Amino acid sequence: MENLELFEKAPNETVREYAYRVLYENIMSLKLPPGTAMSEQELSGVLNVSRTPVREAFIRLSQKGLLEILPQRGTFVSKIHTEQLAEFRFFR
Template sequence: MINLKISEPNPRESVREYAYRILSENILDLVLVPGAAISEKEISDVLSISRTPVREAFIRLSQEGLLEILPQRGTYVSKIDTEQIAEFKFLRITLEQAVMKLACSDFPQKLQEQLCNCLEKQSICVKKRNHEQFFIFDNMMHDIIFTGCEKSYIWKIIQEANLNYARARVLDLSSRQDEIEVLFAQHKEIVKAIITKDTSLGENIIVRHINKVISDVDDLQKQYPEFFK
């Protein structure tokens, strides 16, 4: 039987939403690896739900590019698309540089404190080698920055567009021993730039930060060719 990371349904979460969330989380966290075959029956059995909400979740994930449904052949977790990652790099750098410029100019004190608290949580993750939690606090840090610049909706758009990038980043973190330390060091520089209002440092470090994972994709492809298109 297929192994999934399963949590309890959220309050007021429908069965359809629950099936989608569990599958999405498992795909993005690489519990369900790129290229893996899955079926409605086994997922419904593992989650103890009917096949209808699973089928609806499959369709939604297919529309998002995370699943590939092949008639008469089966359903597979989509492989990581490097061309989409390259396009996402342009989007992310363009938007994040603009936001960092705003953040280094004027950033709410309360959210500066939240950034520092987020760094403390990341530090604990680094010590414990907890890549999964580190990735969560990584996203939280960027969310705080965009919120502080009154651009939270733009961060939501980025999150919806970064599915291939997110999986490559999880793979990068889990396969390289020193990767978590490198990213954490960059995060500290990002927060430092905001607190000290150093626009030059902010724009420079955010580009290096985003390029870090993308520049590692070629190496990841060689190491895990079965995961990439």
């Protein structure tokens, strides 16, 4: 997680929104490149939040197709598939 860029928490932002925003921005800017392994425990320590907001951010990001959650294996930044490239060029 040494490449992770941290941001200041906005005044009216919840911890859940903060964790999501930090992860989303780092994935979209490729500071967390595709295939990067993610750990709830490690991220909660880096962000100085509990594991619950990080877990909720993981779920939201996986619903958007940005993370792959593989039970008993780990959580990884999704790889960019060539068939989705045209769609993702507007996101990343």
